[in-house]
Amino acid sequence: MRDxxxxxxxxxxxxxRSANHFLRSGALLILLSIAQSSTADENAxxxxxxxxxxxxxxxxxxxxxxxxxxxELPIGRGTVPQGRExxxxxxxxxxxxxGTQGPDPKLVGGHGSLATAKPIQTIGxxxxxxxxxxxxxxxxxxxxxxxxxxxxxxxxxxxxxLNANGIIADDTVIDRTSLVAIxxxxxDGFIPDPRPEQPHE
Amino acid sequence: xxxxxxxRFLRRARDIAGAVVSAVxxxxxxxxxxxxxxxxAPTREYGSRSRFExxxxxxxxxxxxxxxxxxxxxxxxxxxxxxxxxxYERHHAGVPDLDPATHQLTIHGLVDRPLEFSMKDLxxxxxxxxxxxxxxSGNGSQEYRGPTSENVQQTHGLTSCAxxxxxxxxxxxxxxGIRSDASWVVxxxxxxxxxxxxxxxxxxxxxxxxAYAQNGEALRPExxxxxxxxxxxxxxxxxxxxxxxxKLTASAYYTREETSKYTxxxxxxxARGFTFVMEAKSVITSPSAGQELSGPGYYEIRGLAWSGRGxxxxxxxxxxxxxxxxxxxxxxxxxxxCHTRFSLDWQWDGSTSTxxxxxxxxxxxxQPSRRQLVQQRGENSFYHYNAIQAWRVDSAGVVHNx
Numbered sequence: 001m002r003d004x005x006x007x008x009x010x011x012x013x014x015x016x017r018s019a020n021h022f023l024r025s026g027a028l029l030i031l032l033s034i035a036q037s038s039t040a041d042e043n044a045x046x047x048x049x050x051x052x053x054x055x056x057x058x059x060x061x062x063x064x065x066x067x068x069x070x071x072e073l074p075i076g077r078g079t080v081p082q083g084r085e086x087x088x089x090x091x092x093x094x095x096x097x098x099g100t101q102g103p104d105p106k107l108v109g110g111h112g113s114l115a116t117a118k119p120i121q122t123i124g125x126x127x128x129x130x131x132x133x134x135x136x137x138x139x140x141x142x143x144x145x146x147x148x149x150x151x152x153x154x155x156x157x158x159x160x161x162l163n164a165n166g167i168i169a170d171d172t173v174i175d176r177t178s179l180v181a182i183x184x185x186x187x188d189g190f191i192p193d194p195r196p197e198q199p200h201e
Numbered sequence: 202x203x204x205x206x207x208x209r210f211l212r213r214a215r216d217i218a219g220a221v222v223s224a225v226x227x228x229x230x231x232x233x234x235x236x237x238x239x240x241x242a243p244t245r246e247y248g249s250r251s252r253f254e255x256x257x258x259x260x261x262x263x264x265x266x267x268x269x270x271x272x273x274x275x276x277x278x279x280x281x282x283x284x285x286x287x288x289y290e291r292h293h294a295g296v297p298d299l300d301p302a303t304h305q306l307t308i309h310g311l312v313d314r315p316l317e318f319s320m321k322d323l324x325x326x327x328x329x330x331x332x333x334x335x336x337x338s339g340n341g342s343q344e345y346r347g348p349t350s351e352n353v354q355q356t357h358g359l360t361s362c363a364x365x366x367x368x369x370x371x372x373x374x375x376x377x378g379i380r381s382d383a384s385w386v387v388x389x390x391x392x393x394x395x396x397x398x399x400x401x402x403x404x405x406x407x408x409x410x411x412a413y414a415q416n417g418e419a420l421r422p423e424x425x426x427x428x429x430x431x432x433x434x435x436x437x438x439x440x441x442x443x444x445x446x447x448k449l450t451a452s453a454y455y456t457r458e459e460t461s462k463y464t465x466x467x468x469x470x471x472a473r474g475f476t477f478v479m480e481a482k483s484v485i486t487s488p489s490a491g492q493e494l495s496g497p498g499y500y501e502i503r504g505l506a507w508s509g510r511g512x513x514x515x516x517x518x519x520x521x522x523x524x525x526x527x528x529x530x531x532x533x534x535x536x537x538x539c540h541t542r543f544s545l546d547w548q549w550d551g552s553t554s555t556x557x558x559x560x561x562x563x564x565x566x567x568q569p570s571r572r573q574l575v576q577q578r579g580e581n582s583f584y585h586y587n588a589i590q591a592w593r594v595d596s597a598g599v600v601h602n603x
């Protein structure tokens with residue numbers, strides 16, 4: 001169903017295009033104020049009528065950020081063995097043979113290390129949400145070909161990395177439902193910003 | 202032209218050519234005299250600095266040049282405005298080459314009307330501008346565990362200050378119509394990292410700018426051309442560059458850059474999340490580490506202070522490692538969330554001296570010592586280091602990070 005507000009903007013812009021003399025006479029302003037008075041919310045008023053409506057197709061194409069609810073996750077699925085193959089092909093060169101070596105950010109291990117003198121902040125020890133894995137791999141990895149992986153491949157890499165961190169079993173399939181359902185070990189490890197702190201010597 | 206005249210003309214031409222050559226090759230003092238004897242360079246369509254000026258950003262060597270940072274040479278700059286070419290950089294996937302004729306900003310999610318804007322569209326909205334600092338939350342992070350860096354460029358150069366121009370984000374969001382269940386804005390860049398951060402809607406409706414101008418001209422590519430967010434007072438990474446999309450949401454999205462990175466691990470193993478504000482900080486830029494005093498006598502101690510919460514209201518300086526403090530002179534303009542200049546007259550007697558500066562902002566917050574910060578946060582913390590910086594001047598006049 002078409003959003004009534006979209007129709008309103010469409011109406012206004014079409015009136016504007018086809019009736020320039022309305023602008024000069026001020027008739028459009030009257031029309032605008034009538035249209036606006038019909039909406040209760042102050043924010044609903046397009047005051048400047050600049051820009052154009054984004055088509056649903058365009059929005060769907062751009063809508064890649066994945067929140068903890070996982071609403072934007074695409075259809076697809078991946079397994080741990082599939083992910084292991086992809087990891088060796090695309091990721092091991094920077095993150096190490098099994099994600100513990102680096103040289104770039106360690107992805108695996110570090111459990112129980114956060115309160116020690118040498119904390120190791122990995123997906124398994126630190127990240128609060130599994131959805132972040134899909135989001136980040138999909139948008140920014142592999143480093144030299146970001147955004148090149150297919151949904152099934154991203155799900156498979158999520159499966160492999162979650163399994164390597166001991167969070168899912170060897171035979172767990174990761175898809176949009178199972179990914180959102182995962183509770184990460186450090187889910188409750190984050191606290192709100194308490195600053196400004198009171199100075200104390 | 203007579204024979205004599207021609208000879209004279211040729212001789213003059215030869216002399217001028219010689220003057221130009223010696224102006225290039227001779228020591229500066231001689232060249233300064235010779236410049237009165239010939240015509241200088243013609244006018245130019247786009248200027249550049251003198252060939253004698255060599256100030257530059259310090260680029261950290263990394264495995265991946267596109268995921269790196271560059272530091273502003275604070276020790277050698279004057280005033281409060283950072284020249285665009287020297288503004289610090291932090292990129293996660295390099296600088297994209299975006300064409301303003303085709304770049305679009307899309308606003309969608311919990312809005313009444315998903316809208317798209319071209320750069321021409323954005324420039325039609327009422328314009329705003331403000332002079333404002335931007336600071337990477339990792340600025341000085343290496344100093345948490347003690348004095349590390351060699352100079353003020355490396356200890357503090359991930360802050361810069363510019364005159365930003367654009368449109369108030371609230372103006373543009375209101376065009377789309379904000380639904381009552383929206384409380385966050387997820388911002389996304391058009392770089393290879395599609396850099397993404399969640400920003401509280403309340404901040405967006407307060408003072409955030411969709412910036413397309415920097416120091417009076419279009420943004421530099423490395424500063425987000427053709428349009429970036431400018432989120433005053435918040436850590437730099439949230440001022441998403443090369444902005445292509447804003448999605449209004451009910452909750453934060455816990456992107457990699459607000460969970461794995463840009464969170465603050467405390468000694469007890471818990472981590473602070475969404476620590477946005479860059480708190481008050483100051484540094485003496487001269488004398489500072491790496492510089493050398495030419496001998497006992499008069500020096501003007503000069504520095505910068507800034508706060509993400511408001512205006513700088515006071516700066517105190519110590520030349521004896523904190524035994525005693527003197528109030529520094531603050532030089533206007535004093536603007537909120539802006540680099541602010543301070544100075545203090547100093548007669549150096551030639552003995553070892555430790556120079557400190559400590560600022561207070563108009564919320565009453567006082568810049569902490571390193572010891573205070575470590576007591577509060579432990580040594581595993583990385584971001585938001587704003588402790589008092591100490592420089593030690595040794596008896597030879599050489600200045601060290603202390």
